[in-house]
Amino acid sequence: MLLQEIKTLLSRKISPKVFRLNSEIYGMQYDKKNNYKLIRKVMLTIDLSLEAIHFAIRNKVNLIVSHHSLINKPIKKFNHNLINKLTLLSKYPISIFVLSSSFIAAEGGISDTLVNALYLKLERTFEIKTK
Numbered sequence: 796m797l798l799q800e801i802k803t804l805l806s807r808k809i810s811p812k813v814f815r816l817n818s819e820i821y822g823m824q825y826d827k828k829n830n831y832k833l834i835r836k837v838m839l840t841i842d843l844s845l846e847a848i849h850f851a852i853r854n855k856v857n858l859i860v861s862h863h864s865l866i867n868k869p870i871k872k873f874n875h876n877l878i879n880k881l882t883l884l885s886k887y888p889i890s891i892f893v894l895s896s897s898f899i900a901a902e903g904g905i906s907d908t909l910v911n912a913l914y915l916k917l918e919r920t921f922e923i924k925t926k
Contacts, residue, residue, distance in 0.1 A: 798890060799830035801837070801858065810897040819895035820864040826890040834858045834890075843891065845876060848883050856889060864893040 806812055806822065815821045838856040840847045843865045851859055865880060884891075 798832045815897040
C-alpha cells in the first residue's frame, strides 16, 4: 500500500483529526516527502523511544504509527536522546504518523475497544473540549 493511501485511511476513517486536541501534534511528523512510497511494514507504538526506532530499523519498518509524537513542545534545549533519534531517522527511510488523542475518541478507537473487551456499556459519547 502507498504511504498516501495509509495517511488517508488514518486521517479520514481510523483516527480523524477532528478528535484531536488543538495543542496536540497530529499526522505526519517525520517524512522524506514521498507520498508514493510503497509501505511494506508498519509498526504501532505508544512512544517513539530510541528502542522503538532501533526495532523499526532492525525489522525494516517503513512507517511507524505512534500515539505520542517525537517532539511535543517547542525545543528550548537539545538533549542527547532527541539528537540520537533524529540522527537514526535521517539515515533510514522511515516515516512517522502521530495519532495523539484522536484515536482514543474515534469510533472503533481505543475507548470503544476497551468498552467492548470488558463488556461495558458506554452511557454517553465523549465530548471534545478545546481551549
